[in-house]
Amino acid sequence: MSYEMIGLLMFTSLMIMLLTGQRVFGAVGFVAAAASLALWGNGGAEMPFNASIVLLNWYPMLTLPLFIFMGYMLSESGIANDLYKMFHVFMGPLHGGLAIGTIVLMVAISAMNGLSVAGMAIGSSIALPEMLKRGYDKRMVTGVIQAGSSLGIMVPPSIVLVLYGMIARQPVSQLWLAGVFPGLLLAVLFIGYIVIRCKLNPEMGPVLPKEERDIPSWEKFKLLGAGVLPLAIVFSVTGLFMMGVTSLVESSAVGAAAALLAAIVKKRLSREVMDNTLQQTLGVSCMFMWIILAALAYGAVFDGLGAVHAIEKLFIEDWGLSPWGVLIMMQVSYIVMGMFLDDTAMLVIVAPLYIPLIIHLGFNPIWYGVLYTVTCQIAYMTPPFGYNLFLMKAMAPKEITLVDIYSSIVPFVILMVIGLGLIMAFPEIALYLPKLYFGK
Structure with missing residues (x-):
């Protein structure tokens, strides 16, 4: 054979x-x-x-349980709830303001967590009921939460980029920096869509009633304080790391300690919170290690089989594809596989074949890691077995049907494809920060 x-x-x-x-x-x-x-x-x-x-x-393996602990501690202690209350008041006067605030909330959660499931859980339990209660279009807000939560695997400290770095043997620090601008680009595209859609059809995102917006100045000032702790945690993880004060592993330890300290300051650290956080951290960490x-x-x-050379011969010599043709076909294959598999399964299956080939064809593996992650975000939201589709169905109220969930993702998937095309056409969107900080 x-x-x-x-x-x-x-x-x-x-x-x-x-x-x-x-x-x-x-x-x-x-x-x-x-x-x-x-x-x-x-x-x-x-x-x-x-x-x-x-x-x-692998020394970077130490980061996995620490970042996972940080994310679950923030979720279990309810710090994200406080953050959403702030967006609720300050973004409410705008048409679609709560949806815009939800995207901003998802970016903040992503910068504190690194997993999409946390954003989905918080968005479904906090933001979704509030927007439905205030007459927001159910399909739009369902898509907003699914798309916003997908940013968790792009914005640092992204666990998916950590896995990619370990399997592809690429520096996680550069991958994190490469994910900053693409993550913000996608968030801006989502917000732009919400603004335009609600401007054309204001009924899709009505403003908050005046009585909810007219609160005393001292209470508004107090609400602003809800953003201080999350910002401090984000700075403790990514800020200190980018300044060169902490290493990758040290930043994960600082983030975990900061999340624990935040729960203590908010007087929400109970035995139940700690037990739930540790159990979930252990389960997810062991799964990733296996x-x-x-x-x-x-x-x-x-x-050992030399399969990489066989694939290269098939694509380039037998099929006559250009290097860019090979790259595009790889991205399409990710989207197709993502309809049936999760991101870790996809990475495990194709990484041994695709990543060495990408390097051989002259593409930057850091940039390719960002392309892979964006494609995973698209795969999370594409039927029949998109990961976020089933999470949303499990968490959404009964009035939101599976048809609503499937149709809600169409505009956001189109926006993600546009974002993927921009990152492919302009690699500096992903590579500017790594080059700036590491001089490469």
């Missing part, structure tokens, strides 16, 4: 395993271990073992 056929058989086996409902790391690890034993005999058993040693030696371990073993088998 040729190496190409072996690689195709591995890929097919993995897809079948995933379709059976097996956990991602179990399916990937099983295929990797079985293939290594079949190809190289007893010596192949060393491959997963070596991958685990590599994983344990996935990375399986991805390393799976990638090692592909490297």
Whole structure:
């Protein structure tokens, strides 16, 4: 059997395993271990073992549980609720102001969390009921929360970019900086859409009643204080890191400590909050570690087969694609896979093939990491099995149907595709900050 056929058989086996409902790391690890034993005999058993040693030696792995702890602590202690109350009052006088405030809230949560699920949970439980109660169009606000929460995997400290950096062997610090302007670009596109849509049709985003806006000045000033703690936490993580005061691991430790201190200051640190935070942190951290371990073993088998060279020959020599043609086809394949798989599964499956090929074709792997993440955001919101679609259905009230949820994402997916095109056409959107800070 040729190496190409072996690689195709591995890929097919993995897809079948995933379709059976097996956990991602179990399916990937099983295929990797079985293939290594079949190809190289007893010596192949060393491959997963070596991958685990590599994983344990990765110093940046320390950032994962710390950032996850920070995000869940902020969510469990209700600090995000205070932040939304501030946006509620100050953005309410505008048509669509609450929707705009929700996008800004999602950016803030993303800068404190690094996961999209936290933004989705907070947006669905806090922002969605408030906007529906005030007559906002249910399809627009449903799309706003789904699109805004997807920024969690782009804006630093993005956990997805940390995973990409570990699997692709790229510096996480540069990936974080590369995600800043693309994340803000997408947020601006979302806000621009809301402003235009509500200007054309004011009934979609009515202003707040005057009695809710006319509150005493001292109370407005007090509401502004709700933004102080989140800003301090964001600065403690990304600000100190970008200033060179803390390293990547140190910034994650500072962020976790700042989130814990914020909960104490707000007098919301209880045994229940701490138990829930630690349990969720442990569960998510272990899941990510198993996935990375399986991805390393799976990638090692592909490297041993020379599958990267086979794919390069297929794309460039047999199909006659240009390097840009190969890149576009990769992005399309991510969107298609994202309809059925989550971002970690996609990364595990294609990273061993795509990332070495991208480097060989002369593209910047940091820039490509941003393209991958934007495509994951699109995949999160595309049917039939978009991750955010099901989260929204689980969290939304009964009056929001699955048809509403599916139709709500159309304009935002179009905006994301436009944003992806801009980042592809102008790589400096992603690369300016890494070049500025690291002189490359």
